[in-house]
Amino acid sequence: MTEQTPASSPAEDLPEQMRVRRSKRDRILADGAEPYPITYPRTASLAQLRERYADLPTDTATGDTVSVTGRVMFIRNTGKLCFATLRDGDGTELQAMLSLDRVGPDRLEEWKRVVDLGDHVGVTGEVITSRRGELSVLADSWAMTAKSLRPLPVSHKPMSEEARVRQRYVDLIMRPQARETVRVRAGVMRSLRDSLHRREFVEVETPMLQLLHGGATARPFVTHSNALDTDLYLRIAPELFLKRCVVGGIERVFEINRNFRNEGVDSSHSPEFAMLETYEAYGDYNTIGNLTRELVQEAAHATFGSNVVTHADGSEFDLGGQWRSVTLYGVLSEALGEEVTVRTEMPRLIQYAEKHNLDVDPKWGPGKLAEELFEELVVPNLVAPTFVRDYPEETSPLVRSHREQPGLTEKWDLYVRGFELATGYSELVDPVVQRERLVAQARLAAKGDDEAMRLDEDFLRALEYGMPPSGGMGMGIDRLLMALTGLGIRETILFPLVRSE
């Protein structure tokens, strides 16, 4: 947009290669041409040409004239014949050739003077194949469509992980896997929505900015509304609003959107993360578990064409079949070699914790400690998709009590490759019991546990109007991508949060 070089970045302060590229931009302007023209009249995409001339024999001239555009990803200038590989946004590449006899001495010289790796150019000419058999456009004319002022990284060496994350746009230019991940993610999002729409679920959007944060136990981000003169929280979960929807008669409802948790950042945690949450009236944790499996398997089919997905490292991972289902206390007992139940008391659990070098927080009850032992001893080994069922009431304040087993709830966590992918409940809909549990949570909050939930009177009022029996489920989208692709969370998120440079 701006035509003049800003005085704030004196040319002499720039690295040599950037000075050179700026001077090439100046040269284009001095010649009366545009380094950033409004458009270039292209008549075909590179992919269209590849398809149309797929079977053209070596060293053939078609007589067909086309106009193409692309970013220069490879360039080879010789005396009277120049080669460049152009690449389209979809990753398709095609060769452009510029010969002295076609474009003339002035334009060939100009090409050599001003075109660098990374520039966008347009080329008009005849579709041919080279003597080496490469499908090419033999130029009659060419134009700069966008001059690149920064050199690209070397293509034969991988960029550092930090550079890939900080300058994702460069990562996308250089690495096919980065572009592929974006498309896989889009395919998964679309598949999830399609799968839910087919089952007559309704997509809604509920508040991101909330007066009270709830629906999960996590530390929130706090912000401030000047108009209301009150602090607001970025939501940690949409749960309490989606349940209001179910109360209101939207009996199959879902939301795919961002949650924010003011907690650690590492290879599997991001402070903002995308989540699918869904509720099904007259369902329970069994029906919602089946739905979850079907959503994941349909997403695998949509993006990889199979329940067996291929990870980034080339290994195959099978998401097919019915998936293993175990109980929390069952797998924990197995890992400890001794029978543990929800009635096992603190002293024995503490013994197990000491035996396995697990530090015990004095605020933990027996349920929390059992879960911590489970996470320490069992979770890393849960590689194949596994539903872990029937968690203690103590740690699950929004879950219906188990229909048969006192002290437990109808909740499962789904583990894949050693991380939690989703969680599902038979929802607690009794407003009286819900109030008791939320009051207990609010007491914890008052005692300084800033992960505990606050009392949301309006949510309780909604429940008092009557919420039908329901199953509910939440699934991390970024983690679903991790399960499908084998990538780390910072690769599945296009622009993950990074510290300022």
Add this chain to the structure above:
RNA sequence: GGGCCGCUAGCUCAAUCGGCAGAGCUGAGGACUUUUAAUCCUUAGGUUCGGGGUUCGAGUCCCCGGCGGCCCA
């Protein structure tokens, strides 16, 4: 929060015991009408993350800080 490792040219990386800061690619100039990480000749490019200290001399050793990665909690 703790420990360990790293940060050097546009990019990826070297630099012995503390002793002239280097290579490949990229860039610039030249040759080449069939190149695919071309080849050949010439050549430029540095606040060694920042600050302080030790030393005749610091990329290298010490201290403080920044950023990143891994492990632990």
